[in-house]
Amino acid sequence: MNNIHDCGGMQNFGPIEMEADEPNFHSQWEKDIFATTLVFFMSGKIVLDDFRYEIEKMPVTDYLQSSYYEHWLFAIEQLMCKTGVFTEQELQQRLTELSA
Incomplete structure (x- = not known):
């Protein structure tokens, strides 16, 4: 069974919107x-x-x-928790602080 990341060829998604002269990054956080x-990756903690x-x-969704x-x-947050860089609780606490 395909998951959402395997959506190539699925119906009703419409055409891929292409941005003319699209930059590599749209903002600093990217x-x-x-x-x-x-x-x-270079740390060797993940592959x-x-x-x-x-x-x-x-x-x-x-x-x-x-x-x-x-x-x-999303992936890096999950992997940093799994490898002990920080805990899920520490992540949530920091996200709460940043959104205040």
Whole structure:
């Protein structure tokens, strides 16, 4: 059975919208998550399969309503908790602080 990340060829998704002269990054946080991900890979704590697996586990509605780098952010948050960089509680506490 295919998951949402395997949506190639599925019906009713419509055409892929292409942005003329699209930049590599739309905002600073995208650059930051890209760099953070590369450093995390280079640390040896994770491999590409781990990263891809976490993206594949995103809930369907979240996957469809989020951007490319939001997929990366989701995966890195999950993997940093799993590898002990921080706990889920620490992550949630920091997210609460940042949203205040």
